[in-house]
Amino acid sequence: MLNFQKSLSFLPFFEIATPNIISIILYLSIIRFRINPSNTTLFLVGLVHDIITGANLGITPIFLLLLKYLTESLFLDRLVKKSDDEWISFTIIFLFSFSIVLLLNVMMNLSIPQFSPIFFHIGITLILFPLINISINFFSFVTKLIKS
Amino acid sequence: MVSGKPSKLKSFKSSRNFNFILILLCLSLVFLGKLDLIAIRNIKGFLSDFLAPITYALNKPVKEIAGVFEDVKSAGSLREENIRLKSEIRKLNVINSKASSQEHELLELRELLKVLPKRKNQIITARAITAPGGIFANTVLINAGKDYGVKIGQPAISPLGLVGFVVNVGIKTSRIILIIDINSMIPIYLTSSNWPAIVQGQSGELLKIKFLSSKAKPIEGEMVQTSGHGGKFPSGINVGKVVKSFSGNFYVKPSIDFQRLTYISIITNKNSLPIFPKSFQGFAPLQKPKSSISLKGLNLSGKRIIESKEN
Numbered sequence: 001m002l003n004f005q006k007s008l009s010f011l012p013f014f015e016i017a018t019p020n021i022i023s024i025i026l027y028l029s030i031i032r033f034r035i036n037p038s039n040t041t042l043f044l045v046g047l048v049h050d051i052i053t054g055a056n057l058g059i060t061p062i063f064l065l066l067l068k069y070l071t072e073s074l075f076l077d078r079l080v081k082k083s084d085d086e087w088i089s090f091t092i093i094f095l096f097s098f099s100i101v102l103l104l105n106v107m108m109n110l111s112i113p114q115f116s117p118i119f120f121h122i123g124i125t126l127i128l129f130p131l132i133n134i135s136i137n138f139f140s141f142v143t144k145l146i147k148s
Numbered sequence: 149m150v151s152g153k154p155s156k157l158k159s160f161k162s163s164r165n166f167n168f169i170l171i172l173l174c175l176s177l178v179f180l181g182k183l184d185l186i187a188i189r190n191i192k193g194f195l196s197d198f199l200a201p202i203t204y205a206l207n208k209p210v211k212e213i214a215g216v217f218e219d220v221k222s223a224g225s226l227r228e229e230n231i232r233l234k235s236e237i238r239k240l241n242v243i244n245s246k247a248s249s250q251e252h253e254l255l256e257l258r259e260l261l262k263v264l265p266k267r268k269n270q271i272i273t274a275r276a277i278t279a280p281g282g283i284f285a286n287t288v289l290i291n292a293g294k295d296y297g298v299k300i301g302q303p304a305i306s307p308l309g310l311v312g313f314v315v316n317v318g319i320k321t322s323r324i325i326l327i328i329d330i331n332s333m334i335p336i337y338l339t340s341s342n343w344p345a346i347v348q349g350q351s352g353e354l355l356k357i358k359f360l361s362s363k364a365k366p367i368e369g370e371m372v373q374t375s376g377h378g379g380k381f382p383s384g385i386n387v388g389k390v391v392k393s394f395s396g397n398f399y400v401k402p403s404i405d406f407q408r409l410t411y412i413s414i415i416t417n418k419n420s421l422p423i424f425p426k427s428f429q430g431f432a433p434l435q436k437p438k439s440s441i442s443l444k445g446l447n448l449s450g451k452r453i454i455e456s457k458e459n
Contacts, residue, residue, distance in 0.1 A: 006279055007206065007207040007209075008210060009280065010207070010214040011217065012214070012221075015407050016353070017283055040170075053284075053285050054285045054287030054316070055282065056178050056182065056285070057177045057192070058176075058178040059174075061170065061174045069168075072163075072164070073164060101284075104178065105284050108178060111330055111348070113330050114352025117283060117351060
């Protein structure tokens with residue numbers, strides 16, 4: 001999935017930056033499907049992603065582990081009461097995890113990157129979240145309809 | 149009877165602790181990675197070699213879809229493109245004829261001035277395996293490594309200009325950091341005014357101009373080339389054009405479209421000669437152009453030569 005996410009930059013629409021699909025899938029798998037990927041899996045997947053992209057080793061695992069940690073412990077039972085709240089809670093969790101990783105990158109490189117790709121990355125991820133959510137709802141509705 | 153809830157809570161807490169330990173481990177990895185240790189570099193190189201075929205295979209479908217989009221896009225504007233290309237060919241023919249006469253003049257002047265001949269660089273060309281996009285890293289993996297003589301620091305170019313330089317080398321693959329990456333700094337000069345400066349990537353589409361003299365007045369659209377300062381890059385490689393932002397600051401827009409990078413050439417400098425060999429007896433002039441070669445274009449008097457001298 002991470003590789004697919006990166007390869008999206010071949011498409012003209014995602015030239016500036018690619019959406020963070022893995023964060024959406026991770027969040028939805030914990031919240032909706034109660035599938036909890038292990039910490040070790042996330043750590044290893046993140047490391048492989050960093051090796052493929054050539055980013056600083058450890059950046060993606062931090063992001064994924066933070067995302068899981070926040071989804072599990074802070075917002076899972078307290079904030080998400082309705083499905084409408086999912087988008088808000090995802091936005092908070094994603095922005096918080098992303099800001100920490102961004103801050104870490106700025107500290108490591110000692111320079112601030114251009115903001116337009118970052119805003120595009122955040123924006124397109126937040127736009128994609130409800131779309132993926134709706135399509136999952138639609139599929140589950142169709143399967144229920146077929147079963148009944 | 150033991151209920152399931154406390155044990156679940158316990159496992160959740162232990163998982164959270166493990167999560168925290170792993171985050172700390174990642175943080176230490178980030179710092180270790182920044183230290184650029186040889187062991188980490190070798191592990192990265194080995195893993196890149198190992199993952200390269202998988203990455204290439206997984207990228208292929210999206211690349212193909214992108215190709216279809218490109219084809220559809222270009223099919224719509226074929227007529228306009230054809231007209232534009234025809235006019236461009238006409239312009240290039242005129243430039244070509246002027247250039248060949250100037251080249252002849254330049255060779256004569258070089259000979260008169262006994263200019264030190266340029267080092268001939270050996271170039272190898274490889275295919276880009278991964279997509280260049282990324283928020284925090286702008287790198288590309290190519291399918292040539294130590295087995296082709298690629299070394300860390302060697303410049304990577306394409307026909308349009310400078311792509312970046314090699315940062316990691318495996319046996320069969322190498323990683324190139326693009327000039328748009330935040331960790332890339334290239335010594336350049338402004339071609340119109342000759343002012344030297346340094347361009348730094350910003351992980352975006354523009355490069356920041358640094359250390360430019362306050363006396364320098366960049367012109368919008370001015371070409372920027374590598375200066376060769378520091379000896380890392382050869383001089384005269386195209387980097388991009390100067391553009392002015394809304395705030396009035398000047399940036400450099402790279403001449404390369406990094407999303408369309410398919411083949412990348414590495415200057416391997418395999419046959420680089422020492423500047424002053426042991427038997428050095430002065431600067432050798434450049435060879436005269438062979439008389440049999442026909443110089444299509446204009447001669448020094450401005451007369452157009454079309455046929456070869458032999459004819």
